[in-house]
Amino acid sequence: MKKYLFRRILQIIPVLFIITFAVFFLIHVAGDPVAMMLPSDATDSDRLILRTALGLDRPFIEQYGIFLSNLARGNLGRSFRYREEALGIVFERLPATLELASFSMLLAVFIAIPFGIWSAKARNSSMDLLITGVSVLGRAMPSFWLGIMLILFFAVKNPLFPVSGRGGMEHIILPGFTLAFGIAAQITPLVRSSLLEILQQDYIRTARSKGLAEKVVVYKHAFRNALIPVVSIMAVQIPGLIGGALITETVFSWPGLGQLVIQAIYGLDMAIVQASVLVIALVTIFFSLLADVLYCIIDPRIQHR
Known part of the structure; x- marks a missing residue:
C-alpha cells in the first residue's frame, strides 16, 4: 500500500x-x-x-x-486586480468552497443511500420507478437552473431562506441542495444496481437460509460490499462537485472560489486563475488518493500494489 x-x-x-x-x-x-x-x-x-x-x-x-x-518557490504571482499574492487570495476563498462542497457531498450521500436501498428492496415496484425517474431527471437538470428555481420558490415567493451570502446554516441550504441533488442522482442508481448484484451472491442466500431477518441480511452482510462502487463514483464526482460549486457560488453569491475565478477569467487575471486551478487540482487528487485508502478499509481483500 x-x-x-x-x-x-x-x-x-x-x-x-x-x-x-x-x-x-x-x-x-x-x-x-x-x-x-x-x-x-x-x-x-x-x-x-x-x-x-x-x-x-x-x-x-x-x-x-x-x-x-x-x-x-511557492510563488504563483500577484493578482493584477487585487495587487496581492494570488495564492493568499485563493486560500482566503477556499474554505467557503470546501464548506459548500463538503456539505453537498454529505447531503447527497444521506439522500442517495437510503433511496438506493429502498429502490433495490422494492425492485420493479412503482416506488422503484419513481426513484429511478427522479434520478434520471436529476442527472439531466442543469445545476444553475435548479438553483434559480430554488431561489424563486424558497427565497422570493416564500422567503424561507436567504437568497445569497454566507453565514449560518440557513445560508447553505439552497446552494448545498442545488449541488447535492445532481450528485445524489448519480449515486442512487449505483447503490441500487450494486446492492441488487450483491443480493444475488451465494453468501447472501446462505444468510437468508439461516433464517436471518431481511434487514440484517441487507444492512449487515450486503450493504458494506455494495459501498465499494459508491466510493468510486464519489471520488469521480469530486472534480464535478468543485466545478459545479463554481457555478452555484455565482448563482447564490457564495463568497468562495467560484466568484473569484469567474471574475479573474473575465479580467484575464492570470495569477488568480492559475492559482485557483492548481489548488482545485490538488484537492481533487487528494480525494482520489483518499478513495483508494477507503477501498482497503471497506474491503481488506483489496490490495494495491
Whole structure:
C-alpha cells in the first residue's frame, strides 16, 4: 500500500505540469490583460510600459519558464486586480468552497443511500420507478437552473431562506441542495444496481437460509460490499462537485472560489486563475488518493500494489 501511494504521489507531478501548461496557454491566447487594466484612452506607450513591467512582452515559452521557476518557490504571482499574492487570495476563498462542497457531498450521500436501498428492496415496484425517474431527471437538470428555481420558490415567493451570502446554516441550504441533488442522482442508481448484484451472491442466500431477518441480511452482510462502487463514483464526482460549486457560488453569491475565478477569467487575471486551478487540482487528487485508502478499509481483500 505504501509503495502504491508513493507511486501515485509521484504521478501528481506530470499531471500538475500538464494542468499548469494548459491553463497558462489558454489564458495567454484569451486576450491581453493590459487592455483590461488600462483605460480606453491609454496611449500605446503606456501599454508598452505596463506590458514590459509585467513581463508580458517576452516570448510565451520564457513566460512559462518564469512561471514554473516561481511555482517551485511557492510563488504563483500577484493578482493584477487585487495587487496581492494570488495564492493568499485563493486560500482566503477556499474554505467557503470546501464548506459548500463538503456539505453537498454529505447531503447527497444521506439522500442517495437510503433511496438506493429502498429502490433495490422494492425492485420493479412503482416506488422503484419513481426513484429511478427522479434520478434520471436529476442527472439531466442543469445545476444553475435548479438553483434559480430554488431561489424563486424558497427565497422570493416564500422567503424561507436567504437568497445569497454566507453565514449560518440557513445560508447553505439552497446552494448545498442545488449541488447535492445532481450528485445524489448519480449515486442512487449505483447503490441500487450494486446492492441488487450483491443480493444475488451465494453468501447472501446462505444468510437468508439461516433464517436471518431481511434487514440484517441487507444492512449487515450486503450493504458494506455494495459501498465499494459508491466510493468510486464519489471520488469521480469530486472534480464535478468543485466545478459545479463554481457555478452555484455565482448563482447564490457564495463568497468562495467560484466568484473569484469567474471574475479573474473575465479580467484575464492570470495569477488568480492559475492559482485557483492548481489548488482545485490538488484537492481533487487528494480525494482520489483518499478513495483508494477507503477501498482497503471497506474491503481488506483489496490490495494495491
